[in-house]
Amino acid sequence: MATVLHKPEKGKVFRRQLVKEMSIIGVESVGIVALLSVFMGAVMCLQTAHQIGGWIPVYTIGFTVRQTMILEFSPTLIPVILAGKIGSNIASQLGTMRVTEQIDALEIMGVNSAGFLVLPKFVAGFICIPVLVIMSMVLGVSSGAVIALISGVSSMADFEYGLQVDFVSYDVVYALIKTTVFALIMTSVSAYHGYYTSGGAIEVAKSSTKAVVYSVVIIMLTNLVLTKLLLT
Amino acid sequence: MIEVKNISKSFGGTQVLNDVSATFEKGKVNFIIGRSGSGKSVLTKCTVGLLEPDLGHVFFDGRDFTTMNRNERKEIRKEIGMLFQGGALFDSMTVAENIKFPLKMFSDMDEDSMSARVQDCLSRVELEGQGEKFPGELSGGMQKRVGIARAISMNPKYLFCDEPNSGLDPQTAIVIDNLIADITNEYGMTTVVVSHDMNSVIEASDTIHFIHNGEIAFKGNNAEMMVSDSPTLNDFIYASKLMQKLRDTSSYKKG
Ligand SMILES: Nc1ncnc2c1ncn2[C@@H]1O[C@H](COP(=O)(O)OP(=O)(O)O)[C@@H](O)[C@H]1O
Numbered sequence: 039m040a041t042v043l044h045k046p047e048k049g050k051v052f053r054r055q056l057v058k059e060m061s062i063i064g065v066e067s068v069g070i071v072a073l074l075s076v077f078m079g080a081v082m083c084l085q086t087a088h089q090i091g092g093w094i095p096v097y098t099i100g101f102t103v104r105q106t107m108i109l110e111f112s113p114t115l116i117p118v119i120l121a122g123k124i125g126s127n128i129a130s131q132l133g134t135m136r137v138t139e140q141i142d143a144l145e146i147m148g149v150n151s152a153g154f155l156v157l158p159k160f161v162a163g164f165i166c167i168p169v170l171v172i173m174s175m176v177l178g179v180s181s182g183a184v185i186a187l188i189s190g191v192s193s194m195a196d197f198e199y200g201l202q203v204d205f206v207s208y209d210v211v212y213a214l215i216k217t218t219v220f221a222l223i224m225t226s227v228s229a230y231h232g233y234y235t236s237g238g239a240i241e242v243a244k245s246s247t248k249a250v251v252y253s254v255v256i257i258m259l260t261n262l263v264l265t266k267l268l269l270t
Numbered sequence: 271m272i273e274v275k276n277i278s279k280s281f282g283g284t285q286v287l288n289d290v291s292a293t294f295e296k297g298k299v300n301f302i303i304g305r306s307g308s309g310k311s312v313l314t315k316c317t318v319g320l321l322e323p324d325l326g327h328v329f330f331d332g333r334d335f336t337t338m339n340r341n342e343r344k345e346i347r348k349e350i351g352m353l354f355q356g357g358a359l360f361d362s363m364t365v366a367e368n369i370k371f372p373l374k375m376f377s378d379m380d381e382d383s384m385s386a387r388v389q390d391c392l393s394r395v396e397l398e399g400q401g402e403k404f405p406g407e408l409s410g411g412m413q414k415r416v417g418i419a420r421a422i423s424m425n426p427k428y429l430f431c432d433e434p435n436s437g438l439d440p441q442t443a444i445v446i447d448n449l450i451a452d453i454t455n456e457y458g459m460t461t462v463v464v465s466h467d468m469n470s471v472i473e474a475s476d477t478i479h480f481i482h483n484g485e486i487a488f489k490g491n492n493a494e495m496m497v498s499d500s501p502t503l504n505d506f507i508y509a510s511k512l513m514q515k516l517r518d519t520s521s522y523k524k525g
């Protein structure tokens with residue numbers, strides 16, 4: 039896999055590949071990320087409203103929505119879901135190219151196939167996934183606010199106060215560090231399983247499954263380690 | 271000319287190639303024949319460096335490919351064209367983009383000369399006007415021809431074809447065989463064809479290497495092959511009734 043980091047053949051060709059990958063990894067994931075974030079923010083808002091009462095202040099709703107979205111849902115669960123979508127896509131594409139000898143065809147031309155195929159996916163994931171996660175945070179919190187107002191569980195002032203109380207900007211930094219690491223895990227694990235497929239259609243399917251399962255498991259373990267390292 | 275010297279290759283304890291030596295001549299269609307699983311593809315892949323041989327050397331016009339580093343190999347690779355068993359066309363690109371791809375990666379041609387070159391290659395394999403199609407829209411024979419067009423787009427010195435007519439009907443197979451032979455003559459390339467199809471061998475071969483159990487069991491040309499004493503070679507050649515008939519009618523009879 040070290041060959042991935044060799045210089046790509048031609049700048050122009052690399053840029054074109056990168057744009058293509060950013061569209062597959064980034065643009066085509068906007069819909070699913072938006073959908074999940076909007077519903078998650080709304081549900082978190084209603085859940086919290088349902089739990090609190092008595093001496094617990096109403097601004098807890100805004101606070102909880104913010105913390106849930108920023109600390110875990112957006113930076114961890116969004117990458118886990120994307121691992122299913124993007125990981126299987128990467129692994130099956132590379133696996134198919136391997137078993138149909140398209141990778142050999144690249145190599146025989148003198149193209150560094152790992153660099154040509156994998157590096158743009160790395161870079162696209164590195165750029166796009168954090169952007170998607172920021173979008174998820176914003177959408178989740180906004181939809182929480184909207185649902186709070188519509189359902190009348192909190193006033194805008196209370197919700198806003200909840201969003202601001204005890205806010206540490208390091209939380210966002212922490213979330214984005216995590217996300218970036220998860221993006222690299224997802225793209226590299228999936229690319230590895232795809233690139234080293236051998237056999238036929240059945241093996242491509244297996245690689246694709248492995249890519250998703252290993253990505254998710256490694257993301258979860260890394261999440262535990264990073265949370266311990268970064269938040270304590 | 272390509273010289274393969276004392277190549278051995280095994281996978282996890284199974285010896286696939288055992289001390290194989292062969293010379294593939296310039297301007298000729300050099301066949302590697304043998305039964306399925308005899309190691310033809312492995313020999314080809316060792317020759318072009320898609321697999322690393324355990325022992326032995328490969329010389330491209332005297333240049334020792336096996337001891338080269340990545341960058342030196344890259345220079346040789348630009349002189350190699352290869353047609354893969356399944357075509358191995360990039361399915362996300364059109365036919366024209368497939369043929370243009372090596373030019374884009376490795377030549378300094380401008381857009382117009384690249385397009386002109388693509389048209390040349392397409393017409394050479396008689397696929398004018400098919401450039402905008404995707405590989406998935408073509409028949410097997412057409413895909414093979416696109417594969418040839420892509421392989422020759424950089425004007426290679428060496429052309430490798432792994433089972434160029436597997437999966438094709440006999441008529442189309444002959445078209446492909448003849449195309450390979452014509453192109454070889456035209457450009458004076460060193461061409462290596464892997465095949466287990468006796469029709470092709472008779473139709474298009476200049477030299478023949480028969481590989482059996484990982485060793486070269488016969489070297490020679492068409493006429494020599496037909497009268498060879500080697501029992502394994504005879505079993506291979508005369509496996510079909512048609513070939514037996516051919517042997518028993520005068521022209522290839524011994525003596
Ligand atoms: N990458 C590989 N790993 C393990 N075994 C292989 C590999 N490639 C080929 N082989 C084995 O080497 C033998 C020769 O294969 P091959 O050269 O593909 O045969 P063919 O003459 O039909 O082209 C077969 O037994 C095959 O299983």
Ligand SMILES: [Mg+2]
Binds near residue numbers: 312432
């Ligand atoms: Mg083979």
